[in-house]
Amino acid sequence: MAVNFLYPDYEVSRNDDRCIACRVCERQCANEVHEFLADTNKMVSDDAKCVNCHRCVALCPTRALKIVKNNNTYKENANWSAKTMNELYRQASSGGVLLSSMGNPENYPVYFDKILLNASQVTNPSIDPLREPMETRVFLGAKPQNIERDEAGRIVNNLPPHLTLSMPMMFSAMSYGSISYNAHESLARAAEELGILYNTGEGGLHEDFYCYGKNTIVQVASGRFGVHPDYLNSGAAIEIKIGQGAKPGIGGHLPGEKIVGDISRTRMIPEGSDAISPAPHHDIYSIEDLRQLVFSLKEATNYQKPIIVKIAAVHNVAAIASGIARSGADIIAIDGFRGGTGAAPTRIRDHVGVPIELALAGVDKRLRDEGIRDNVSIVAGGSIRSSADIVKAIALGADCVYIATAALIALGCHLCRSCHTGKCNWGIATQVPDLVKRLNPEIGYKRLVNLLTAWQHEIKEMIGGMGINSIESLKGNRLMLRGVGLSEKELEILGIKYAGE
């Protein structure tokens, strides 16, 4: 095309004094940014192809490479940003919906960053986790209504099916197809070693991973891909996915090119056919329909598995959660608007849904006001970035958090947000065999175990500082939180006081 409206956002900066022309950048870039010129013995690069994934930067043995923001600029305009204009140029040329990957990157408030934690001074001793037991075990599931006793007066175990986790974290749903076999293996092995769970997403469960069943949540989503009795019975819990924080209200689409080999078999659809998950479940048009699906799944698994219902955090989330808590579901998962995705329409990802902090606080309060908080556990997800976020989420009322983006970053993801291209240089969001093998699960699972173990240590330090030695005493303990830079209304919704109060 004679007119090129789009100038690259980033440029590859190569320090020729340090480049030894080893060509690792060239060999490792699936986008073919780098090229070796034999006649001059020099490397060159094409910035236009670069997605800024940092694979070359991370592998360059002499640190000769870096990616810098391009300073090419339009005339400054506070209303029409360069990003807006570029998106417009793109649509004017393609006529299509803009696609994006990973979570909402826009500049909305991050409430976790406006909440501060408490610590003990004088009146109440802080507890040192290196010297005293510090407990992070949590149970997820409904609590029994009444205590029952046998003739001898002993308490009868009438607990509904529940999950036991060594720490209040789980890996959230990412399907085999949207991420690679090796990424799935890393998650499954890490979950097993950590005593937590990972989630299949809507891609079915590869037969190689049935052995991780007790650490697996199997998902049933609107496309019902890969769902069959053995699948449902293979996991420790079943998750009905109603919505996802990155794209509330719409379904999913895995293009036919990616439905190959094992993925086709695992999803139980023919090779090359598009895997289209409808926007709603076509057997759930109302809350009573959800109840039917919950009990269908319970029937199918002989009432042995807790049922999770996952929803996106939308405006009416508290009322919806209240309905779910009365539907027979054991666990509600709420996914905030910053949650990640393998692909979503940009406008939906960036403009639909609400922050997890507000949604979580609202749901926890509503369920308590209605006296039904014991019916369900709450799992909060949608951009949990650190152990501090976890402590804050639990103090706001969550039983546990879902982690996905952070887990992918631990595996090497640099948030280049190009998953939808299928050419992930880190071997995560791709099915290209040469790229998939870049993620060695032996390394990957250890990095995940390291990350969560580190977070668990940090959680213990933080709650120990508060004088708490068991995570359940943090749940809903909003007095441990104070807000900064928040309005009265925001404080009211979060149910916390202002710092200094």
Place this chain on the structure above:
Amino acid sequence: MKRVYVNEKWCLGCHLCEYYCAFGESNKKDMARALKDIKINPKIWIEEKDGVSFAVSCRHCKEPLCVKSCITGALTIKDGVVTINKDKCISCYTCILICPYGAVSPSEDGAVQKCELCVKTTWGTPACVEGCPNGAIVFEERG
């Protein structure tokens, strides 16, 4: 004894092992200074064909043919490591011809060179193993 093992399943064909090998041998602190504008001659290298790649280097055989064939005693086994004494090497290259793995090669100074598990370098442990980004080259004890 710990040896270098490779696994083609995880080899990405990125050739970094070759550069780390050359860097390790250079005994310099900075790779850019060590390898800038030179053609490296590493003791480990990638073989690749039809999408399969793996690194090749000396296996430190228990009964090495190269040692048996060396007419000057330049190649010996020292603590299990097949070692070359360049002062004794007369560049007859019998070892190169006889090694079934092709792990011995000529060096710039005429004498043969081969992987000596970095025992003579400042790294101390094999540099190729540390430089492999995907765990395809490991240094471990196997039965």
Place this chain on the structure above:
Amino acid sequence: MKEGQIRIPSGCAISGLIDKSGKRMSGEAVLRSISVMHDRSNGLGGGFAAYGIYPEYKDFYALHIFYDNSASKKSCEEFLEQHFDIINLSKIPTRKIKVITEEPLIWRYFVTPLPTKLGGSQLDEREFVAKCVFRVNTRIDGAYIFSSGKNMGVFKAVGYPEDIGRFYRLEEYEGYCFTAHGRYPTNTPGWWGGAHPFALLDYSVVHNGEISSYDANRRTIEMYGYKCTLQTDTEVITYIVDYLHRKKGLTFSETAAVIAAPFWQTIERMTPEKRETHEYLRNVFSAQLFTGPFSILVGFEGGLMALNDRLKLRSMVVGEKGDLVYIASEEAAIRIIEPNLSRVWSPMGGEPVIVRLNGDEV
């Protein structure tokens, strides 16, 4: 500032004694005991709970009420008359003590629920009474029921406990069990209702500590219909004990295993049957666990339970002599009333000491 408007952490002294034979003794002993721990209080609150003191009215609920003024008394009495048969009412006898000031009107009523009201409510009798107590305390301005059990009573005020005991003429009461509290709040509350013990029905709690799980516990118990108007630990502990023991039917040792649960590492070493019970309790009642330091005495009809937090972050000593069991923050507070104890020990963290009148079943 009064309790309920802000949260006030406090340090404290506690003391209690019980005669297992059920023999009644004067309130003088507990008064002497708590006086020894003068330095653990700062004059901003204290009080006593006494069991077995109203044998002549043992079938009636004894309501002890603070009134700010006669208007609040009038509206409260109207409410009481609508819901209860009032058998007897009187001012609680006090004597003038120079340092005890700004006393409210302090009245006592012996009541029983009106059968028609009770039947119409579809509640059991104790739940009916508890609901009426909440109603008065949250809806009637200036009226506060601070004691509502049968054959027991709470006496509390702002001041040092030894002065408060004299003020209420505690030595004139005779009971089989007494507990006492001296308060060291880190603030200056001036409200008598905020002093301890805190009581609901026949459960009374005196507490030394500051529970770091407070808001988790509060929000949980409020879901079950309790109203934590004072924002104190003692209030939430009392309600949780009431919930677990009265409403859920847990025994006191099971209640202790919930609120000061053994660590998982301890549970894992138990026999399979015991382990299952403890795992069950920790799962079902995870939100009723108290963390942070506390030593508490829970008085109830026919007994007394002493309990420390799971790490034993507060001092608490138990002494025995014959049928008498003594518990206090400091051993000196026991020795002053019984120098020749047959046994003295410090219970482990989370290990309840439950004392019942001889012959009483669980």
